[in-house]
Amino acid sequence: MSVTELFEVTDKVDQTDLQLGADGRLRHLLTMHGLDRRQITALLDEAELYLSDIGQPVIRTDALRGRTVANLFFEPSTRTRASFDLAARRLGADVLNLDVNTSSRKKGESILDTIYTLQAMQVDVFVVRDAQAGVPAYIARHANDHVSILNAGESDVAHPTQALLDLLTIRLHKGDFENTTVAIVGDIAHSRVARSTSEALVTMGIKELRLISPKSLAPEDGTVPLQARVLHNLNEGVRGADVVMALRIQRERIGNIDGVPGIDEYFANYGVSHERMKLAAPGAIVMHPGPMNRGIEIESSLADGPNSVIPEQVKNGVAVRMAVLSTVMKSRATT
Numbered sequence: 001m002s003v004t005e006l007f008e009v010t011d012k013v014d015q016t017d018l019q020l021g022a023d024g025r026l027r028h029l030l031t032m033h034g035l036d037r038r039q040i041t042a043l044l045d046e047a048e049l050y051l052s053d054i055g056q057p058v059i060r061t062d063a064l065r066g067r068t069v070a071n072l073f074f075e076p077s078t079r080t081r082a083s084f085d086l087a088a089r090r091l092g093a094d095v096l097n098l099d100v101n102t103s104s105r106k107k108g109e110s111i112l113d114t115i116y117t118l119q120a121m122q123v124d125v126f127v128v129r130d131a132q133a134g135v136p137a138y139i140a141r142h143a144n145d146h147v148s149i150l151n152a153g154e155s156d157v158a159h160p161t162q163a164l165l166d167l168l169t170i171r172l173h174k175g176d177f178e179n180t181t182v183a184i185v186g187d188i189a190h191s192r193v194a195r196s197t198s199e200a201l202v203t204m205g206i207k208e209l210r211l212i213s214p215k216s217l218a219p220e221d222g223t224v225p226l227q228a229r230v231l232h233n234l235n236e237g238v239r240g241a242d243v244v245m246a247l248r249i250q251r252e253r254i255g256n257i258d259g260v261p262g263i264d265e266y267f268a269n270y271g272v273s274h275e276r277m278k279l280a281a282p283g284a285i286v287m288h289p290g291p292m293n294r295g296i297e298i299e300s301s302l303a304d305g306p307n308s309v310i311p312e313q314v315k316n317g318v319a320v321r322m323a324v325l326s327t328v329m330k331s332r333a334t335t
Protein backbone atom coordinates (compact mmCIF):
# COMPACT_ATOMS: atom_id res chain seq x y z
CA MET A 1 0.00 0.00 0.00
CA SER A 2 1.42 3.39 -0.96
CA VAL A 3 1.78 6.21 1.52
CA THR A 4 -0.91 8.15 -0.32
CA GLU A 5 -3.31 5.26 -0.01
CA LEU A 6 -2.51 4.92 3.66
CA PHE A 7 -3.53 8.49 4.34
CA GLU A 8 -6.48 8.71 2.02
CA VAL A 9 -9.01 11.11 3.47
CA THR A 10 -10.99 8.91 5.78
CA ASP A 11 -14.65 9.17 5.04
CA LYS A 12 -16.65 11.24 7.46
CA VAL A 13 -18.83 8.46 8.82
CA ASP A 14 -15.79 6.39 9.63
CA GLN A 15 -14.11 9.28 11.49
CA THR A 16 -17.29 9.94 13.42
CA ASP A 17 -17.43 6.32 14.56
CA LEU A 18 -13.77 6.40 15.38
CA GLN A 19 -13.87 9.48 17.59
CA LEU A 20 -16.80 8.37 19.73
CA GLY A 21 -16.53 5.38 22.07
CA ALA A 22 -19.20 2.66 22.19
CA ASP A 23 -20.96 4.72 24.87
CA GLY A 24 -21.07 7.78 22.55
CA ARG A 25 -18.45 9.69 24.52
CA LEU A 26 -15.59 11.58 22.89
CA ARG A 27 -12.43 9.42 22.77
CA HIS A 28 -10.57 11.36 20.10
CA LEU A 29 -11.29 14.75 18.53
CA LEU A 30 -10.76 14.34 14.79
CA THR A 31 -13.56 16.35 13.19
CA MET A 32 -16.60 18.45 14.09
CA HIS A 33 -18.65 16.16 11.88
CA GLY A 34 -20.89 13.89 13.91
CA LEU A 35 -20.70 15.93 17.11
CA ASP A 36 -24.19 16.98 18.09
CA ARG A 37 -25.45 20.15 19.72
CA ARG A 38 -25.40 18.63 23.18
CA GLN A 39 -21.79 17.48 22.88
CA ILE A 40 -20.59 20.81 21.52
CA THR A 41 -22.52 22.73 24.20
CA ALA A 42 -20.98 20.56 26.93
CA LEU A 43 -17.46 21.34 25.64
CA LEU A 44 -18.20 25.09 25.46
CA ASP A 45 -19.75 25.06 28.96
CA GLU A 46 -16.72 23.32 30.41
CA ALA A 47 -14.35 25.71 28.58
CA GLU A 48 -16.12 28.68 30.17
CA LEU A 49 -15.20 27.31 33.59
CA TYR A 50 -11.52 27.69 32.68
CA LEU A 51 -11.74 31.39 31.77
CA SER A 52 -10.35 34.04 34.07
CA ASP A 53 -9.52 37.67 33.37
CA ILE A 54 -6.23 38.66 31.78
CA GLY A 55 -3.90 39.73 34.60
CA GLN A 56 -5.58 37.34 37.07
CA PRO A 57 -4.14 33.93 37.98
CA VAL A 58 -5.11 31.19 35.53
CA ILE A 59 -7.52 28.41 36.51
CA ARG A 60 -5.75 25.12 37.23
CA THR A 61 -6.98 21.62 37.94
CA ASP A 62 -5.25 18.28 38.37
CA ALA A 63 -7.55 16.43 35.93
CA LEU A 64 -4.53 15.27 33.92
CA ARG A 65 -2.11 14.73 36.78
CA GLY A 66 0.14 11.75 36.02
CA ARG A 67 -0.79 11.98 32.33
CA THR A 68 1.46 12.89 29.43
CA VAL A 69 0.48 14.91 26.37
CA ALA A 70 2.74 14.90 23.28
CA ASN A 71 2.50 17.72 20.75
CA LEU A 72 3.38 16.32 17.32
CA PHE A 73 3.35 19.26 14.94
CA PHE A 74 4.55 18.25 11.48
CA GLU A 75 3.49 21.66 10.15
CA PRO A 76 4.35 25.11 11.50
CA SER A 77 2.25 26.50 14.33
CA THR A 78 2.61 29.20 16.94
CA ARG A 79 -0.67 29.74 18.71
CA THR A 80 -2.23 26.29 18.42
CA ARG A 81 0.87 24.54 19.71
CA ALA A 82 1.43 27.04 22.57
CA SER A 83 -2.25 26.83 23.40
CA PHE A 84 -2.30 23.02 23.69
CA ASP A 85 0.93 23.16 25.69
CA LEU A 86 -0.51 25.62 28.24
CA ALA A 87 -3.87 23.82 28.34
CA ALA A 88 -2.23 20.50 29.21
CA ARG A 89 0.01 22.09 31.86
CA ARG A 90 -2.91 23.93 33.45
CA LEU A 91 -4.57 20.52 33.89
CA GLY A 92 -1.45 19.16 35.55
CA ALA A 93 -0.12 17.00 32.69
CA ASP A 94 3.49 16.49 31.61
CA VAL A 95 3.98 17.87 28.09
CA LEU A 96 6.34 16.75 25.40
CA ASN A 97 6.89 19.10 22.44
CA LEU A 98 8.57 17.20 19.66
CA ASP A 99 10.96 19.20 17.55
CA VAL A 100 9.83 18.27 14.07
CA ASN A 101 13.05 19.36 12.43
CA THR A 102 15.04 16.71 14.24
CA SER A 103 12.27 14.18 14.65
CA SER A 104 12.51 10.70 13.21
CA ARG A 105 9.89 11.38 10.57
CA LYS A 106 12.50 13.38 8.69
CA LYS A 107 14.82 10.40 8.96
CA GLY A 108 12.21 8.19 7.37
CA GLU A 109 10.77 6.56 10.48
CA SER A 110 7.07 6.01 9.97
CA ILE A 111 4.58 8.04 11.98
CA LEU A 112 3.42 4.85 13.63
CA ASP A 113 6.90 3.96 14.85
CA THR A 114 7.11 7.41 16.43
CA ILE A 115 3.71 6.85 18.05
CA TYR A 116 4.63 3.37 19.33
CA THR A 117 7.89 4.72 20.78
CA LEU A 118 6.08 7.50 22.62
CA GLN A 119 3.32 5.16 23.77
CA ALA A 120 6.04 3.08 25.41
CA MET A 121 6.98 6.23 27.34
CA GLN A 122 3.37 6.35 28.55
CA VAL A 123 2.12 9.21 26.44
CA ASP A 124 -1.68 9.35 26.85
CA VAL A 125 -2.69 12.05 24.35
CA PHE A 126 -1.19 12.91 20.97
CA VAL A 127 -1.94 16.35 19.59
CA VAL A 128 -1.32 16.08 15.85
CA ARG A 129 -0.94 18.69 13.12
CA ASP A 130 -0.09 17.46 9.65
CA ALA A 131 -0.17 18.76 6.10
CA GLN A 132 -1.49 15.43 4.84
CA ALA A 133 -5.19 14.60 5.06
CA GLY A 134 -6.12 11.52 7.03
CA VAL A 135 -3.12 11.40 9.36
CA PRO A 136 -4.93 11.99 12.72
CA ALA A 137 -7.55 9.31 11.93
CA TYR A 138 -4.85 6.93 10.74
CA ILE A 139 -3.00 7.31 14.03
CA ALA A 140 -6.25 6.93 15.99
CA ARG A 141 -6.94 3.66 14.21
CA HIS A 142 -3.54 2.22 15.08
CA ALA A 143 -2.74 3.62 18.51
CA ASN A 144 -3.30 1.75 21.76
CA ASP A 145 -6.85 1.71 23.10
CA HIS A 146 -6.02 3.95 26.03
CA VAL A 147 -4.53 6.71 23.85
CA SER A 148 -6.47 9.76 22.55
CA ILE A 149 -5.68 11.70 19.37
CA LEU A 150 -6.57 15.38 19.03
CA ASN A 151 -6.53 16.93 15.57
CA ALA A 152 -4.69 20.27 15.74
CA GLY A 153 -5.03 21.05 12.03
CA GLU A 154 -5.23 18.56 9.17
CA SER A 155 -4.36 19.70 5.65
CA ASP A 156 -7.31 21.75 4.36
CA VAL A 157 -9.74 19.27 5.91
CA ALA A 158 -10.34 19.96 9.60
CA HIS A 159 -9.31 22.05 12.60
CA PRO A 160 -11.87 21.15 15.26
CA THR A 161 -10.42 22.98 18.26
CA GLN A 162 -10.31 26.20 16.22
CA ALA A 163 -14.01 25.67 15.47
CA LEU A 164 -14.74 25.26 19.17
CA LEU A 165 -12.84 28.40 20.16
CA ASP A 166 -14.60 30.36 17.42
CA LEU A 167 -17.95 29.13 18.70
CA LEU A 168 -17.10 29.96 22.29
CA THR A 169 -16.06 33.48 21.27
CA ILE A 170 -19.28 34.00 19.30
CA ARG A 171 -21.43 32.61 22.13
CA LEU A 172 -19.75 34.89 24.70
CA HIS A 173 -20.48 37.96 22.56
CA LYS A 174 -23.77 37.11 20.88
CA GLY A 175 -25.42 34.86 23.45
CA ASP A 176 -26.80 32.28 21.06
CA PHE A 177 -26.45 31.03 17.52
CA GLU A 178 -30.09 31.01 16.36
CA ASN A 179 -30.20 34.81 16.10
CA THR A 180 -26.71 35.33 14.72
CA THR A 181 -25.48 35.83 11.15
CA VAL A 182 -21.84 34.92 10.51
CA ALA A 183 -19.81 35.96 7.46
CA ILE A 184 -16.52 34.12 6.83
CA VAL A 185 -14.39 35.91 4.24
CA GLY A 186 -11.30 34.80 2.35
CA ASP A 187 -9.67 31.67 1.04
CA ILE A 188 -12.56 29.35 1.80
CA ALA A 189 -11.30 26.73 -0.68
CA HIS A 190 -8.13 25.94 1.29
CA SER A 191 -9.20 26.74 4.82
CA ARG A 192 -9.61 23.95 7.36
CA VAL A 193 -10.87 26.63 9.75
CA ALA A 194 -13.71 27.57 7.38
CA ARG A 195 -14.70 23.92 7.07
CA SER A 196 -14.70 22.97 10.74
CA THR A 197 -16.17 26.25 11.96
CA SER A 198 -18.92 26.16 9.30
CA GLU A 199 -19.83 22.60 10.18
CA ALA A 200 -20.05 23.42 13.88
CA LEU A 201 -22.05 26.64 13.34
CA VAL A 202 -24.62 24.78 11.28
CA THR A 203 -24.91 22.05 13.93
CA MET A 204 -25.55 24.76 16.52
CA GLY A 205 -28.41 26.18 14.40
CA ILE A 206 -26.78 29.39 13.18
CA LYS A 207 -29.34 31.80 11.70
CA GLU A 208 -27.31 32.46 8.57
CA LEU A 209 -23.84 31.45 7.43
CA ARG A 210 -22.22 33.26 4.51
CA LEU A 211 -18.93 32.17 2.94
CA ILE A 212 -17.43 34.94 0.82
CA SER A 213 -14.42 34.54 -1.48
CA PRO A 214 -13.13 35.36 -4.94
CA LYS A 215 -14.44 32.79 -7.43
CA SER A 216 -10.95 31.26 -7.66
CA LEU A 217 -11.00 30.52 -3.90
CA ALA A 218 -14.59 29.31 -3.56
CA PRO A 219 -15.22 25.97 -1.83
CA GLU A 220 -15.70 22.85 -3.91
CA ASP A 221 -19.12 21.24 -3.75
CA GLY A 222 -19.53 18.99 -0.76
CA THR A 223 -16.71 20.55 1.30
CA VAL A 224 -18.92 23.01 3.21
CA PRO A 225 -22.43 22.56 4.64
CA LEU A 226 -25.33 22.90 2.20
CA GLN A 227 -26.90 25.49 4.50
CA ALA A 228 -24.02 27.95 3.85
CA ARG A 229 -24.57 30.73 1.29
CA VAL A 230 -21.54 30.97 -0.97
CA LEU A 231 -21.04 34.58 -2.15
CA HIS A 232 -18.44 36.53 -4.11
CA ASN A 233 -19.39 40.06 -3.18
CA LEU A 234 -18.06 41.24 0.16
CA ASN A 235 -20.55 44.10 0.61
CA GLU A 236 -23.40 41.66 0.19
CA GLY A 237 -21.68 39.22 2.55
CA VAL A 238 -21.03 41.72 5.33
CA ARG A 239 -24.40 43.53 5.17
CA GLY A 240 -26.25 42.98 8.45
CA ALA A 241 -23.75 40.35 9.72
CA ASP A 242 -23.20 40.03 13.48
CA VAL A 243 -19.83 38.35 13.10
CA VAL A 244 -17.25 38.90 10.35
CA MET A 245 -14.34 36.48 10.26
CA ALA A 246 -11.39 37.12 7.93
CA LEU A 247 -9.18 34.26 6.75
CA ARG A 248 -5.63 34.15 5.42
CA ILE A 249 -4.90 33.22 1.81
CA GLN A 250 -3.30 29.79 2.28
CA ARG A 251 -0.58 30.22 -0.34
CA GLU A 252 1.14 27.01 0.75
CA ARG A 253 -1.95 25.03 -0.30
CA ILE A 254 -2.69 26.77 -3.60
CA GLY A 255 -1.25 24.71 -6.43
CA ASN A 256 -1.98 27.12 -9.25
CA ILE A 257 -2.23 30.81 -8.40
CA ASP A 258 -3.69 31.78 -11.78
CA GLY A 259 -6.86 33.69 -11.12
CA VAL A 260 -5.99 34.43 -7.48
CA PRO A 261 -6.05 38.22 -7.04
CA GLY A 262 -2.82 40.11 -6.21
CA ILE A 263 -2.47 41.84 -2.82
CA ASP A 264 -3.90 45.28 -3.69
CA GLU A 265 -6.75 43.87 -5.70
CA TYR A 266 -7.47 41.40 -2.91
CA PHE A 267 -7.66 44.05 -0.20
CA ALA A 268 -9.82 46.29 -2.38
CA ASN A 269 -12.36 43.52 -3.00
CA TYR A 270 -12.09 41.15 -0.06
CA GLY A 271 -10.26 43.04 2.70
CA VAL A 272 -12.27 43.43 5.91
CA SER A 273 -11.98 47.15 6.66
CA HIS A 274 -13.58 49.87 8.83
CA GLU A 275 -15.44 51.02 5.75
CA ARG A 276 -16.88 47.57 5.05
CA MET A 277 -17.81 47.03 8.70
CA LYS A 278 -20.20 50.01 8.45
CA LEU A 279 -22.47 47.64 6.52
CA ALA A 280 -22.49 45.05 9.31
CA ALA A 281 -25.03 44.89 12.13
CA PRO A 282 -24.53 47.31 15.05
CA GLY A 283 -22.06 45.82 17.54
CA ALA A 284 -20.70 43.32 15.00
CA ILE A 285 -17.47 41.63 16.03
CA VAL A 286 -14.39 40.99 13.89
CA MET A 287 -12.55 37.67 14.11
CA HIS A 288 -9.45 36.07 12.57
CA PRO A 289 -7.84 32.71 13.45
CA GLY A 290 -4.33 34.07 12.85
CA PRO A 291 -1.72 34.34 11.57
CA MET A 292 -2.92 37.64 10.09
CA ASN A 293 -1.68 39.36 6.98
CA ARG A 294 -2.42 42.93 7.95
CA GLY A 295 -3.41 45.07 5.00
CA ILE A 296 -4.30 42.05 2.87
CA GLU A 297 -7.31 40.27 4.35
CA ILE A 298 -7.84 42.70 7.24
CA GLU A 299 -7.18 46.39 7.84
CA SER A 300 -4.51 46.60 10.53
CA SER A 301 -6.23 49.19 12.74
CA LEU A 302 -9.48 47.18 12.58
CA ALA A 303 -7.66 44.12 13.93
CA ASP A 304 -6.51 46.21 16.92
CA GLY A 305 -9.75 48.17 17.32
CA PRO A 306 -12.68 47.89 19.72
CA ASN A 307 -14.75 45.54 17.53
CA SER A 308 -11.91 43.04 17.24
CA VAL A 309 -12.13 39.91 19.41
CA ILE A 310 -8.98 38.39 17.92
CA PRO A 311 -6.99 38.32 21.21
CA GLU A 312 -10.05 36.82 22.94
CA GLN A 313 -10.12 34.02 20.38
CA VAL A 314 -6.55 33.17 21.39
CA LYS A 315 -7.44 33.28 25.08
CA ASN A 316 -10.55 31.15 24.57
CA GLY A 317 -8.42 28.66 22.64
CA VAL A 318 -6.57 27.62 25.80
CA ALA A 319 -9.84 27.12 27.70
CA VAL A 320 -11.39 25.09 24.87
CA ARG A 321 -8.32 22.84 24.65
CA MET A 322 -8.46 22.29 28.41
CA ALA A 323 -12.09 21.21 28.01
CA VAL A 324 -11.24 18.84 25.15
CA LEU A 325 -8.30 17.30 27.01
CA SER A 326 -10.29 16.74 30.17
CA THR A 327 -13.29 15.37 28.21
CA VAL A 328 -11.29 12.72 26.34
CA MET A 329 -9.58 11.76 29.58
CA LYS A 330 -12.96 11.37 31.36
CA SER A 331 -14.30 9.20 28.53
CA ARG A 332 -11.38 6.86 29.08
CA ALA A 333 -12.17 6.42 32.73
CA THR A 334 -15.27 4.46 31.69
CA THR A 335 -13.67 2.21 29.07
Ligand code: NCD
Residues within 6 Å of the ligand: 079, 080, 153, 159, 162, 192, 193, 247, 248, 250, 289, 290, 291
Ligand atom coordinates in the same frame (compact mmCIF):
# COMPACT_ATOMS: atom_id res chain seq x y z
C1 NCD B 1 -5.02 28.44 11.12
C2 NCD B 1 -4.49 27.10 10.70
O1 NCD B 1 -3.35 26.72 10.99
O2 NCD B 1 -5.27 26.42 10.07
N1 NCD B 1 -4.33 29.02 12.17
C3 NCD B 1 -4.51 28.59 13.44
O3 NCD B 1 -4.57 27.42 13.74
N2 NCD B 1 -4.65 29.54 14.37
C4 NCD B 1 -5.26 29.35 10.01
C5 NCD B 1 -4.14 29.67 9.07
O4 NCD B 1 -3.09 29.05 9.05
O5 NCD B 1 -4.36 30.57 8.27
